[in-house]
Amino acid sequence: MFKTNILIIGGGLAGLSAAKALEGKKDYIIAERENRPGGLAATVAKGGFHFDYSGHLLHLRWPKTSKFILGALAGNCARIKRDARVYAHKRWTPFPFQSNLAAMPPAVKSECVSGFLKAYNAGHTGPGDGSEVFSRWTRRVLGDGISKHFMLPYNAKLWQYPMERLTTEWCAPFVPMPKPEEVIKGAYGRANEGIGYNTVFHYPKRGGIGALANALAKKSRGLRLGLEVESLNLGKGTADIRYFGPVNFKRLINTMPLNELIAKAEDAPAAVRRAAASLRHNTVYVLNLGVKGAKSDMHWGYFPGEEFPFYRAGIATNFAKSLAPRGCASFYIEIATAGEALDLASAEAAVLKGLKACGLIKSQSQVVEKLWLKIPCAYVIYNRERAKALPVIFDWLKTKRAQSIGRYGAWKYSFMEESVKEGLEAAERLLVK
Ligand SMILES: Cc1cc2nc3c(=O)[nH]c(=O)nc-3n(C[C@H](O)[C@H](O)[C@H](O)COP(=O)(O)OP(=O)(O)OC[C@H]3O[C@@H](n4cnc5c(N)ncnc54)[C@H](O)[C@@H]3O)c2cc1C
Structure with missing residues (x-):
């Protein structure tokens, strides 16, 4: 049987970062199911375009991981000031909606401002403990108007889950x-654009976001592509890997979705299996379009209106021109479902209609390339079941000294930098032991 000290499942940013920290210090292998590294942070080349799995922008917050990421990119990185907008009531306004109401029709504006002030004056601004449901939380802290005109319709479209059951542990870093x-100034005075977690972002100058994973993968001696972990026994320290055979490991770092890990772990107790089976997620379909004859400077837009099938659309060439052949723009459009399959042909027709309606493409614009990418497990659902299930699962994993990290391994709403951080930290924990 093949033996390794550490088995890392998944060669996305979490797995690759763990490997980088282990390199030359402990032997490891990364089993990555796909034939390319990067996971969700990969880039697909097609017809002269480079398409990501929707906009994947680096929001760097922590010194150590910023240095690690920028070091890996070795100068292949631009720092860019965000131009994000919201399209509501047939007009554009800068993001975030709640502090940029000036462009809204007068009745909407006054409903939003008065609702916000009423919530604020009632002292209802505290973040809460995360167990409050979203429909209640947003009305309590942002008021009825902002909730009705943006927060509720936008989030219902994104999460594809009842707003009366979605809990709010994820809100603090993501909802400005x-x-x-600021609300008053944004409604009756100048725009407030520098608000929110992503006012400035980084993005590779060449190669799409996949350039980061490719740079990390190049130096990984233990990365094995095309290997899918089919089953495991955490107690025995064994895994069955398709096309590779059985592997014996001492320690495990998992980055595949937590519910799948438990389903594959043959020694998981019934209570842990039940907990994992209660976890929910949505599915996102990304339509990438290469377009001639489209012109807009913005990076991405949010679409709360039900006349649009997508919740967000962006123009990748506005953060890196190299993503498309000269004279073309590259668009990404995101549509979420609760897991059901999307009818791609009718979705595409509705997307083009929507892009024309908001003016992002013109009737004379020409689509010269397209690529649908599906993200089966895209946003994990925060609900009461998740809050109950995670301790049961992680308590059991702890008894097996297994670490499950990354956006899906830890089952949370997190960003690339956090996956990198968790990968480095998981490796460090193994190096000190
Ligand atoms: C629509 C969308 C937009 C996003 N936009 C941004 C953004 O702008 N900025 C940002 O910072 N983050 C963004 N993110 C989040 C970002 O994609 C993730 O945080 C990050 O890429 C997760 O990395 P990871 O290594 O934790 O997981 P993953 O990238 O999912 O890597 C896990 C790997 O495990 C592999 N795997 C799974 N099962 C098996 C198996 N059985 N055997 C072997 N291998 C297996 C998978 O193939 C995959 O490569 C976005 C996410 C989504 C869904």
Whole structure:
């Protein structure tokens, strides 16, 4: 039987970062199911375009991981000031909606401002403990108007889960919380664009976001592509890997979705299996389009309106021109489902209609390339079942000294930098032992 000290499941950013920290210090293998590294942070080349799995922008917050990421990219990286907008009531306004109401029709504006002030004056601005459901939370902290015109329709489209059951542990870093003076200034004065977690971002100058994973993968001696872990026994320290055979390992770092890990772990107790089976996620379909004759400077837009099938659309060539042949723009459009299959032909027709309606493409614009990418497990659902299930699962994994990390291994709403951080930290924990 093939033996390794550490088995890493998944060669996305979490797995590759763990490997980088282990390189030359402990032997490991990464079993990556696909024939390319990067997981969701990969880039697909087609017809002269480079398409990501929707916009994948680096929001760097921590010194150590920023240095690690920028070091790996070795100069192949631009720092860019965000131009994100919201399309609501047939007009564009800068993101975030709640502090940029100036462009809204007068009745909408006053409903949003008065609702916000009413919530604020009632002292209902605290973040809460995360167990409050989203429909209640957003009305409590942002008021009825902002909730009705943006927060509820946008989030219902994104999460594809009842807003009365979605809990709010994820909100604090992602939902910008303006002060009353910012809401008023944004409604009756100048735009407030520098608000929120992603006002500045980084992105590779060449090669799409996949350039980061490719740079990390190049130096990984233990990366094995095209190998899918089919089953495991955490107690025995064995895994069956398709096309490779059985592997014996001492320690495990998992980055595949947590529910799948438990389903594949033959020694998982019934209570752990039940907990894993209660976890929910949505599915996102990304339509990438190569377009001639489209012109807009913005990076991405949010679409709360039900007349649009997508919740977000962006123009990747506005963060790196090299992603498309000269004279073309590259668009990404994101549509979420609760897991059901999307009828791609009718979705595409509705997307083109929507892009024309909001002016992002013109009737004379020409689509010269397209690529649908499916993300089966895209956003994990925060609900009461998740809050109950995670401790049961992680307590059991701890008894097996197995670490499950990354956006899906840890089952959370997190970003690339956090996957990198968790990969480095998981490796460090093994190096000190
Ligand atoms: C629509 C969308 C937009 C996003 N936009 C951004 C953004 O702008 N900025 C940002 O920072 N983050 C963004 N993210 C989040 C980002 O994609 C993730 O945080 C990050 O890429 C996750 O890396 P990971 O290594 O944790 O997981 P993954 O990338 O999922 O890697 C896990 C790997 O495990 C492999 N695998 C799974 N099962 C098996 C198996 N049985 N055997 C072997 N291998 C297996 C998979 O093939 C995959 O390569 C976005 C996510 C989504 C869904």
